[in-house]
Amino acid sequence: MVTREPLETFSVPIGPQHPALKEPGHFLISVDGEIVTDAVVRLGYAHRGIEKAAEGRNWVQNLYLVERICGICSHIHAMAYSLAVERLAGVEVPPRAQTIRVLVAELERIHSHLLWLGVAAHEAGFDTLFMYSWRDRETIMDALEGFTGNRVNYSANLLGGVKCDVGAEQRTAILKALDYLEPRTHHYMDVVTSDAMYLQRTRGIGVMTRSQAELMGAVGPTARASGVPRDVRVEAPYAAYGSYPLSMVLDNRGDLEARFVVRLNELFECYRLVREILDTLPPGELQAKMPRRVPEGETISRVEAPRGELFYFIKSNGTDKPERLKVRTPTVFNLMSVVKLVIGHQLADVPMILAGIDPCFSCNDRAILVQPSRGSASLWTWEQLRRHGIEVYHGRRP
Amino acid sequence: MHTLERALAIAQELAEGWTFKTETSRPEPNRLDIALASPADLVPFVVGLRVQRLGYLAAITGLDLGPEKGELELLYHFCPGPAVITLRVRLPREGAQVDSLTAIIPSAEASERELAEMFGVRIEGLRAPEHLYLPDDWPDRTYPLRKDFESVGQA
Numbered sequence: 001m002v003t004r005e006p007l008e009t010f011s012v013p014i015g016p017q018h019p020a021l022k023e024p025g026h027f028l029i030s031v032d033g034e035i036v037t038d039a040v041v042r043l044g045y046a047h048r049g050i051e052k053a054a055e056g057r058n059w060v061q062n063l064y065l066v067e068r069i070c071g072i073c074s075h076i077h078a079m080a081y082s083l084a085v086e087r088l089a090g091v092e093v094p095p096r097a098q099t100i101r102v103l104v105a106e107l108e109r110i111h112s113h114l115l116w117l118g119v120a121a122h123e124a125g126f127d128t129l130f131m132y133s134w135r136d137r138e139t140i141m142d143a144l145e146g147f148t149g150n151r152v153n154y155s156a157n158l159l160g161g162v163k164c165d166v167g168a169e170q171r172t173a174i175l176k177a178l179d180y181l182e183p184r185t186h187h188y189m190d191v192v193t194s195d196a197m198y199l200q201r202t203r204g205i206g207v208m209t210r211s212q213a214e215l216m217g218a219v220g221p222t223a224r225a226s227g228v229p230r231d232v233r234v235e236a237p238y239a240a241y242g243s244y245p246l247s248m249v250l251d252n253r254g255d256l257e258a259r260f261v262v263r264l265n266e267l268f269e270c271y272r273l274v275r276e277i278l279d280t281l282p283p284g285e286l287q288a289k290m291p292r293r294v295p296e297g298e299t300i301s302r303v304e305a306p307r308g309e310l311f312y313f314i315k316s317n318g319t320d321k322p323e324r325l326k327v328r329t330p331t332v333f334n335l336m337s338v339v340k341l342v343i344g345h346q347l348a349d350v351p352m353i354l355a356g357i358d359p360c361f362s363c364n365d366r367a368i369l370v371q372p373s374r375g376s377a378s379l380w381t382w383e384q385l386r387r388h389g390i391e392v393y394h395g396r397r398p
Numbered sequence: 399m400h401t402l403e404r405a406l407a408i409a410q411e412l413a414e415g416w417t418f419k420t421e422t423s424r425p426e427p428n429r430l431d432i433a434l435a436s437p438a439d440l441v442p443f444v445v446g447l448r449v450q451r452l453g454y455l456a457a458i459t460g461l462d463l464g465p466e467k468g469e470l471e472l473l474y475h476f477c478p479g480p481a482v483i484t485l486r487v488r489l490p491r492e493g494a495q496v497d498s499l500t501a502i503i504p505s506a507e508a509s510e511r512e513l514a515e516m517f518g519v520r521i522e523g524l525r526a527p528e529h530l531y532l533p534d535d536w537p538d539r540t541y542p543l544r545k546d547f548e549s550v551g552q553a
Contacts, residue, residue: 044531052542087426217455217505230454236428236480298425300475300482302456313459313473328457328509336508 009037012347016045025359027339027350034346039339054325059085059294060159062322067153069327072115075101075108076305077327078157080312083238084301085159088316089294096284097161099240103277104148104156105303106270107174110181111140112306113263113270116358117188120260123355124201129191136184143177146170161287171278178271185267192260202256206341206353209254216337219330220308222357225262226254232304239303246273256356263358293320305330307358331359400451405481406430408450416443426482433486437496440487444474444502452478455499458509460517462491462545470494470517489519491544498523516543 015026024045030038050069054062063085067078079101086093114137121129141151147170148154156162166174192198208218213226223230231248233241249265251258296318303310308330317323334357342350400408406424413420413432421433434440447453456477463469474485489496498521499506510521511530518541521527529536537550 040526042530044529044533047531049542052547214454215504217503300426300429300484302477302482309456309477311457311475311477313457313475315461324459324461326457326459332508333505336505340504 014350016042023359025335027354029342029347029350031347034348036342036345036347036350039342039350041335041339043335051325051327054322056321058320059292059322062325063157063159064155066325066327067155067157069329071152072112073108073305073307073310074153075104075156076303076310078155079105079239080301080303080310081314081325082157082159083303084299084312084314085294086288086290087299087301088297088314089159089291091160091288091290093161093288094285095240095243095282097286097288099243099277099281100162100164100166100286101157102240102244103166103274103281104144104154104162105239106274106277107140107144107147108154109306110267110270110274111137111144112358113267114140114181116263116306116355117260119358120352120355123351124198126195126198129188129198132184133188136181139177139180143170143174146173158287158290160290161285163286165286166278166281174274174278178274182268182271185264185271189261189264192264193257199257201349201352202260205256205349206338206345206356207253207255208337208341210252212341213254213337216340217333218308218337218357219333220305220358221249221259221262221266222308222334222338224249225251225258227252230309232302232309236302238301240277244273244277256352259356293318294322307331308334331357335359400478400481402428402480405452405478405483409447409452409481409483412443412446412450428480429482429484431484431486433488437487437489440474440485441497441499441502443485444499447476447483448502452476452481452483453503454478455503455506455509456482458506458513460513460519460543462517462543464545465491468492470519472496472513472519474499491518493520494518495520495522497521500524515541517541518544 009030012029012031014029016024026042028040029036050065054065057065063078063081066081067074069077114133118130118133121133144154145151148156148164156164208226210227213223213228218226218228219230227250229248229250233246234248246269249262249269251262294316296316298315301312310330311328313326314322315324338353338357342353345353409430410422413422418439419435423431425431434443454477456475459473459475461471461473463471468491470489470491472487472489476483487496496519498510501523508530510524513519514521514527515529515532540550541547
């Protein structure tokens with residue numbers, strides 16, 4: 001009988017720089033030949049101390065702070081935060097303002113899904129699709145800029161309402177962008193479901209079954225691509241989603257292809273909803289008066305970010321600052337679930353599977369104010385920083 | 399999927415029938431808070447929630463009630479559909495320890511590791527207790543989300 005010597009595990013460190021995408025995260029992948037046998041994730045490279053920082057800032061300042069948690073889904077953070085603080089303060093926000101919040105949130109989802117489409121295509125080596133989808137995404141970015149005044153941190157929210165209104169000009173610009181994007185999205189759907197080369201990278205790859213997705217706590221399009229009916233907009237409508245219901249997009253296949261199909265189908269649902277909102281926007285005020293201090297209490301705000309459920313817990317101690325602000329972003333759970341999925345796959349599929357959940361590392365990494373042990377980072381010259389880097393590198397890996 | 403009222407009613411019934419004392423409250427129409435008498439009740443109670451299909455753990459919030467009170471409070475938020483069921487557990491600040499939920503709910507891992515490094519709660523039964531977010535050379539026994547933390551660095 002031939003006995004096989006136990007193989008030494010070979011570990012491939014991926015990241016923290018550019019692990020599949022242009023954000024920091026570290027994955028230690030153990031392989032047997034080309035097959036992944038284990039995967040460990042390490043986060044925190046973009047940890048900025050936001051939960052702690054929020055405790056030292058007043059309610060209004062925090063609105064701008066949370067908007068900067070994520071550069072892709074900035075609006076949804078500000079929206080979740082505003083909804084929570086308004087509930088604590090007992091402020092009734094006018095319907096027009098709530099509807100405009102939903103409008104911006106859906107426009108943001110459109111830009112985020114198109115961004116993801118490009119990134120995922122890039123990971124598969126399909127750079128033509130990447131370039132086209134990002135070019136098309138610019139139309140929605142322009143519409144958002146024309147509408148809110150900003151391209152990235154739109155800053156559409158105020159505590160008690162919104163600061164931008166939809167006039168004839170904005171309406172025309174948004175509708176024009178949608179008229180352009182809709183046929184393009186049909187084209188992309190056709191490409192990702194029929195291109196033979198592309199399907200080899202997506203069909204049957206990274207399959208997550210429904211029970212796995214539920215057990216691992218996957219959220220958002222990642223969960224819905226595995227048939228888990230989990231969408232806060234439908235389950236627990238917030239802001240104006242009660243008046244503008246949408247249908248949940250589901251797919252039961254659970255592979256990478258399903259994640260493409262779900263996100264692209266969600267785009268069509270976004271286009272429909274945005275058009276409906278523009279046609280039926282309720283008239284009225286844009287802002288309600290907000291007190292400076294917020295009464296004591298605790299509240300929970302759940303919203304559907306482009307990547308899944310975003311969870312805010314806020315505790316007020318009756319002053320002008322929060323006692324505690326807790327943020328649970330969707331990527332944390334999606335990343336933890338997908339790391340378990342890569343086991344058994346080819347190493348070359350790992351970047352695609354990671355990109356498949358649309359990870360957002362800035363979302364993941366929040367909480368701490370880090371000061372290096374040798375003085376304040378802000379005082380360092382470039383030369384000092386460089387020397388520090390070299391010392392650390394040589395100290396750890398001789 | 400349960401409706402809001404049904405989910406809250408099941409959880410309420412579970413809390414009322416519990417062997418040990420629990421206190422329930424309804425802070426908001428969609429929320430039920432259940433204060434558990436002891437951290438030892440946590441795992442069996444979560445098993446109960448899971449059996450009733452209420453076991454989607456959305457987040458775990460840590461609260462530091464301050465050095466004067468000498469207590470931490472852990473909030474386990476379960477979100478079946480529109481309902482939010484929060485299990486509340488109090489622990490002493492010194493030597494805070496609670497059992498891991500990962501055997502029942504694997505997705506609890508990320509939240510529990512965050513809790514451990516930010517609040518200094520020892521999570522019994524966690525398979526990978528090392529740092530997830532904080533740097534490897536982060537000083538021992540320094541928990542940044544506690545109220546008395548200011549910064550680390552120059553002595």
